[in-house]
Amino acid sequence: xxxxxxxxxxxxxxxxxxxxxxxxxxxxxxxxxxxxxxxxxxxxxxxxxxxxxxxxxxxxxxxxxxxxxxxxxxxxxxxxxxxxxxxxxxxxxxxxxxxxxxxxxxxxxxxxxxxxxxxxxxxxxxxxxxxxxxxxxxxxxxxxxxxxxxxxxxxxxxxxxxxxxxxxxxxxxxxxxxxxxxxxxxxxxxxxxxxxxxxxxxxxxxxxxxxxxxxxxxxxxxxxxxxxxxxxxxxxxxxxxxxxxxxxxxxxxxxxxxxxxxxxxxxxxxxxxxxxxxxxxxxxxxxxxxxxxxxxxxxxxxxxxxxxxxxxxxxxxxxxxxxxxxxxxxxxxxxxxxxxxxxxxxxxxxxxxxxxxxxxxxxxx
Amino acid sequence: xxxxxxxxxxxxxxxxxxxxxxxxxxxxxxxxxxxxxxxxxxxxxxxxxxxxxxxxxxxxxxxxxxxxxxxxxxxxxxxxxxxxxxxxxxxxxxxxxxxxxxxxxxxxxxxxxxxxxxxxxxxxxxxxxxxxxxxxxxxxxxxxxxxxxxxxxxxxxxxxxxxxxxxxxxxxxxxxxxxxxxxxxxxxxxxxxxxxxxxxxxxxxxxxxxxxxxxxxxxxxxxxxxxxxxxxxxxxxxxxxxxxxxxxxxxxxxxxxxxxxxxxxxxxxxxxxxxxxxxxxxxxxxxxxxxxxxxxxxxxxxxxxxxxxxxxxxxxxxxxxxxxxxxxxxxxxxxxxxxxxxxxxxxxxxxxxxxxxxxxxxxxx
Ligand SMILES: CC(C)[C@H](C(=O)O)[C@@H](O)C(=O)O
Ligand SMILES: CC(C)[C@H](C(=O)O)[C@@H](O)C(=O)O
Numbered sequence: 091x092x093x094x095x096x097x098x099x100x101x102x103x104x105x106x107x108x109x110x111x112x113x114x115x116x117x118x119x120x121x122x123x124x125x126x127x128x129x130x131x132x133x134x135x136x137x138x139x140x141x142x143x144x145x146x147x148x149x150x151x152x153x154x155x156x157x158x159x160x161x162x163x164x165x166x167x168x169x170x171x172x173x174x175x176x177x178x179x180x181x182x183x184x185x186x187x188x189x190x191x192x193x194x195x196x197x198x199x200x201x202x203x204x205x206x207x208x209x210x211x212x213x214x215x216x217x218x219x220x221x222x223x224x225x226x227x228x229x230x231x232x233x234x235x236x237x238x239x240x241x242x243x244x245x246x247x248x249x250x251x252x253x254x255x256x257x258x259x260x261x262x263x264x265x266x267x268x269x270x271x272x273x274x275x276x277x278x279x280x281x282x283x284x285x286x287x288x289x290x291x292x293x294x295x296x297x298x299x300x301x302x303x304x305x306x307x308x309x310x311x312x313x314x315x316x317x318x319x320x321x322x323x324x325x326x327x328x329x330x331x332x333x334x335x336x337x338x339x340x341x342x343x344x345x346x347x348x349x350x351x352x353x354x355x356x357x358x359x360x361x362x363x364x365x366x367x368x369x370x371x372x373x374x375x376x377x378x379x380x381x382x383x384x385x386x387x388x389x390x391x392x393x394x395x396x397x398x399x400x401x402x403x404x405x406x407x408x409x410x411x412x413x414x415x416x417x418x419x420x421x422x423x424x425x426x427x428x429x430x431x432x433x434x435x436x437x438x439x440x441x442x443x444x445x446x447x448x449x450x451x452x453x454x455x
Numbered sequence: 456x457x458x459x460x461x462x463x464x465x466x467x468x469x470x471x472x473x474x475x476x477x478x479x480x481x482x483x484x485x486x487x488x489x490x491x492x493x494x495x496x497x498x499x500x501x502x503x504x505x506x507x508x509x510x511x512x513x514x515x516x517x518x519x520x521x522x523x524x525x526x527x528x529x530x531x532x533x534x535x536x537x538x539x540x541x542x543x544x545x546x547x548x549x550x551x552x553x554x555x556x557x558x559x560x561x562x563x564x565x566x567x568x569x570x571x572x573x574x575x576x577x578x579x580x581x582x583x584x585x586x587x588x589x590x591x592x593x594x595x596x597x598x599x600x601x602x603x604x605x606x607x608x609x610x611x612x613x614x615x616x617x618x619x620x621x622x623x624x625x626x627x628x629x630x631x632x633x634x635x636x637x638x639x640x641x642x643x644x645x646x647x648x649x650x651x652x653x654x655x656x657x658x659x660x661x662x663x664x665x666x667x668x669x670x671x672x673x674x675x676x677x678x679x680x681x682x683x684x685x686x687x688x689x690x691x692x693x694x695x696x697x698x699x700x701x702x703x704x705x706x707x708x709x710x711x712x713x714x715x716x717x718x719x720x721x722x723x724x725x726x727x728x729x730x731x732x733x734x735x736x737x738x739x740x741x742x743x744x745x746x747x748x749x750x751x752x753x754x755x756x757x758x759x760x761x762x763x764x765x766x767x768x769x770x771x772x773x774x775x776x777x778x779x780x781x782x783x784x785x786x787x788x789x790x791x792x793x794x795x796x797x798x799x800x801x802x803x804x805x806x807x808x809x810x811x812x813x814x815x816x817x818x819x820x
Contacts, residue, residue, distance in 0.1 A: 249657030292614030
């Protein structure tokens with residue numbers, strides 16, 4: 091049994107179809123392990139714009155705040171591309187991050203052995219890659235003010251954004267990175283452009299101070315963002331934990347994900363601060379992949395990233411380590427058994443669709 | 456003969472040693488092709504800090520303005536890492552870009568056939584890759600005001616930068632990209648984060664307007680920066696010209712360079728506006744690779760990027776197409792002959808140092 095409150099937000103594109111496979115897993119858990127959750131489901135992104143005129147309603151944000159964890163699909167698609175800036179589907183996820191204070195976005199890039207060949211990189215370059223990108227996710231240029239597009243007296247336009255960090259914002263996400271490194275290979279690579287950006291200069295200083303004062307046992311390396319992109323591509327195994335701002339974390343985590351060659355496999359978590367009285371923290375789990383409008387509705391999307399996001403949720407928000415391991419090893423067995431969705435298809439394997447993949451995971455459970 | 460004015464700025468790290476090999480080429484041109492230049496040499500970056508207390512003097516900037524072209528090495532190194540922000544070696548190149556109005560930084564990422572195996576990516580993914588990144592280089596977050604690190608009343612620090620673009624800045628660099636695309640494979644991928652940044656939203660709008668009004672024959676694709684990083688890693692052949700802001704262009708051009716696996720081979724050019732009366736434009740040429748302090752002084756650096764930067768200079772600033780082709784094909788022959796510096800070494804090839812490589816190029820000329 092479990093009275094944990096779970097909010098499910100499938101979103102747009104392939105979101106609903108991959109989320110269906112998680113539902114299958116949840117049903118199995120209810121039947122076989124007698125675990126049940128207090129589940130609510132909501133709409134977000136383009137789906138919410140269509141039905142409610144806004145990418146996310148206050149009511150949905152309130153539900154997310156009340157939940158023990160949020161399982162998120164993905165948002166966006168060409169249908170909503172021409173909407174004004176203030177009405178984009180992306181605001182659904184951006185508002186959740188901001189309003190729930192989800193400042194630490196954890197994006198693992200893991201190369202699973204059976205999928206080494208799915209990478210565009212050579213096998214010996216990527217075999218064994220296991221990187222955790224920790225991206226700051228409630229600050230920086232994503233939310234900094236002032237921002238806008240203004241028309242100057244001569245009729246010409248000027249667009250501007252502010253990339254800004256307070257030292258406390260840097261310190262708390264740095265601690266998340268150092269804590270994770272301690273449970274991994276004890277190394278943090280902190281990424282910025284301290285050679286050209288003032289916020290980057292502060293970033294480097296604060297991360298260095300936190301390491302010195304609180305994590306002298308963890309190795310800290312500072313790297314410029316351009317060099318990090320280069321190194322990820324040429325020697326990815328050098329990295330353990332990569333720490334970056336909202337913007338650099340966005341680009342570099344996508345790159346790290348891409349080099350595994352199995353984007354459709356990668357989950358992520360976004361965590362808030364631990365409440366000192368309840369010991370709880372807000373958390374949202376979502377696949378790294380987006381809404382993939384080009385393949386939505388075709389039944390060919392890979393549901394494993396969404397399923398593995400749910401496994402992360404079980405482990406980190408619900409304290410159900412055993413069930414998380416069970417689910418992750420079921421996914422491992424399905425892959426070892428040769429089933430592949432189109433995105434990770436290789437010669438000699440059996441190509442299957444979304445629901446066959448989901449069923450196979452349940453069968454292995 | 457030629458009375459073209461050339462300013463040579465070797466800079467720091469491996470800069471001086473790779474520049475020496477260009478001098479060898481210039482000497483050969485004087486002896487064999489009776490071409491001579493009006494050459495001046497200056498110091499910049501850490502070398503200038505050490506000798507003159509500033510990363511670049513006004514006098515050197517004035518010389519650069521007076522020159523028909525600048526051949527630049529690279530700046531920076533651990534020796535100067537702890538200097539205050541206002542005194543970094545990087546300011547040498549940043550000030551040259553800004554003061555000479557060098558707004559279009561052209562960074563080709565070309566996979567040469569004999570070097571396909573040097574890439575960390577699989578041969579079939581990178582064979583034939585030929586990308587030109589056009590990076591805006593006098594605006595954006597590199598120069599935007601306000602910027603700074605301030606101490607708040609409670610003693611805490613806050614660092615901030617402004618990413619800002621005027622529509623004219625976007626338009627002029629977009630035109631450079633579209634013009635280049637017309638001479639290539641007719642496609643421009645314009646990169647931003649229009650889904651989260653206001654300057655990105657203006658960027659996308661203006662690039663679209665220029666394409667519609669002036670380049671309807673060129674294909675324009677808009678792509679988010681995170682997705683572009685991903686696509687560069689997984690399917691680089693889809694790209695022809697990539698257009699981005701100063702910051703996105705910095706990161707994505709380094710990534711594009713890295714995936715070729717032969718960073719030590721890649722030249723770049725940074726161009727100013729054409730003066731309507733003289734028909735001239737300021738231009739600076741430099742290798743993509745940095746000062747590589749770890750290998751500086753060892754005589755093992757690859758001089759080919761610096762030599763190929765000089766070839767670009769001959770072609771674009773001095774109108775010496777024939778000499779440029781001669782030099783580029785000499786480089787091709789040296790590689791075909793099996794010589795390799797350490798960075799591009801492969802089995803079965805002959806490993807050589809900086810000066811042997813430079814001599815070999817002159818021998819092929
Ligand atoms: C959907 C969008 C706002 C988003 C971002 O840029 O953060 C996406 O790229 C991501 O990484 O989750
Ligand atoms: C040296 C430095 C200022 C620079 C930059 O960020 O522009 C470098 O990375 C480059 O790309 O030329």
